[in-house]
Amino acid sequence: MAVGTSGRIIIDLDPNMKKKIYQKLKSEGLTMKQWFEIKAKSDFPDLFEKNKK
Template sequence: MAVGTSGRIVIDLDPTIKNAIYQKLKLNGLTMKEWFEQKAKSDFPELFNSTENK
């Protein structure tokens, strides 16, 4: 998968899985971006601690 310089992340998923994820996120009141950021901060806090202090 190519890695560009923009802030975008593109992931190819099975459409059924994608729709199921969006449904679950909606039930939890989250967008895909919010969920991804929460997950990334949880899994890799060291990456966010340095950028939040700037």
């Protein structure tokens, strides 16, 4: 998979799964971006720590 320099992440999903994910996120009051950021911070907290000098 190509990795570009923009801030975009592109994932191919089954259209039905995509619809279900968006419906679930909407019911929880989240956007896909918000959910992804929450998950990324939870799974990779070291990537989000402020630089300590």
